[in-house]
Amino acid sequence: MTDVLRERVPAHVIVLGNEKGGSGKTTTAMHVIAYLLQSGFRVGSIDLDGRQRSLTRYVENRKAWAE
């Protein structure tokens, strides 16, 4: 996708949820985020699991490793 086309794509909200614990929500979010970033999109993530913070810690760990 060209930069011009990408600028015209409106913001999307993707919600990953499931009532079942351990069903792969965080893992799926991680892959979706990585794919979109690799495709050149800007991505903001909100980790609604404030107790485990798995996605937040994944992002923090990747950032620390990259630095």
Ligand SMILES: Nc1ncnc2c1ncn2[C@@H]1O[C@H](COP(=O)(O)OP(=O)(O)OP(=O)(O)O)[C@@H](O)[C@H]1O
């Ligand atoms: N497609 C998959 N195939 C095999 N294993 C997977 C797959 N997706 C996730 N897993 C594994 O399943 C486990 C649970 O995944 P994950 O932590 O993403 O689930 P979750 O729904 O976010 O869990 P929680 O409810 O605790 O937040 C992890 O060990 C993960 O590596």
Ligand SMILES: [Mg+2]
């Ligand atoms: Mg999770």
